[in-house]
Amino acid sequence: MLTADSVVKIYDRWGRFYDIVFKWIFSEGRNVGVELLDLKAGERLLEVGVGTGLSLPLYRRDSPIVGIDISSKMLEKAREKVDNLGLRNVDLQVMDAQAMTFPDDSFDCVTACYVVSAAPDPHKVVSEICRVCKPGGRIVFINHFKSQNRLLARFEELINGICRKFGWETTLDLETLIAAHKLVIGVQERVNIFDYWRAVLCYNSRK
Template identity: 45%
Template sequence: MTTDLDRATVEEAYARWAPVYDVVFGAVFDAGRKAAIKAAEKIGGRILEFGVGTGLALPLYKRSNRMVGVDISEPMLHKARERVKKEHLRHVEGLALMDGAHLGFADDSFDVVIAQFVITVVPQPEETLDEMARVLKPGGEIILVNHLGAEDGPRAVFERWFARKARKLGWRPEFQFARLRNWALQNGTVDLPIAKDVGLGMYTLVRFRKLSAEEQATRVETGKVALAG
């Protein structure tokens, strides 16, 4: 059983990554980043970029959107603030230091919540997803893009072996799609996730639509009937 991530480990790791993040990961994640933004902009409106990091994606959004960014790493946010100022990104409403498991926004605040290469590295993924769903408006979408762990085969074996070593880098390589699906079933306010390969098997785009109050009530009733049967 691998050890899990904690906040101190993540903060320390991304403080180290901050000065070189754009150079190391900018091109590597470019296709996945653009695919996620394209999906988000099909909805548009007020968008929360969770794990905004150095703000690398912020200039890519249309100026008709209203962007809010949060991150757990102050050194990464410092880079993002510099980018917003330097590039005059007036569509960015604000950037804030925030723990994903305790988002400081009211319910139904955003049309889209997007997280790029983040959900597998936060200390509390399920609690963070709960918060994403809470601050999302009904009909809106949570959009994730990430490397997800293989379910079987040689890559799965390697990822499980590498997991303990990867913790020092702030990574969780063995995180699988099934964990996202199980969260959706347990949370009950979102549809089951839709997944699409956007990186030759290395990156997956995952979308969850938030159900309306009526749809949520129907799901609860359906569940009661199933249990009774």
């Protein structure tokens, strides 16, 4: 089982070489996610599990952006990008997405790229996202969700134990997540190698 401590340990280790492995493999998903988000000038955006900050250069610079991550080593790399690119609209904070310290309705929109299945409790993360996002706000998930093909889903269950050691789950079910948090799906697209990941734009239906 992933725990907050094990996630920190795993991603603190990934920090130094995460970009070498995952910058290109996951770049299509990040680009599509930013397009689906369609951030408007001045809108306040939260990026959950911002990691080494690979999405940060893709956002417009006239919107305030807050990036949080549980791993300080991943955030160190994000800080280097923010400094090198002079992204003065970006604020980075070490924070557990399962228990955020922001008040309710703090953000116009939220993105979570390859994060919900990397967290110990994906439902807590999504519940917190819905709390800090304004009612009706846009939420974009880029993630691998459990396959709809039965054989592939069985295979994903088999390899889940190994994947957890690297820092993610393979069996998270999108439909269950959406129903549990009463999210409304706007658009979804398949992205990355073999279309194995999904970019999903949702609306926060919380009143």
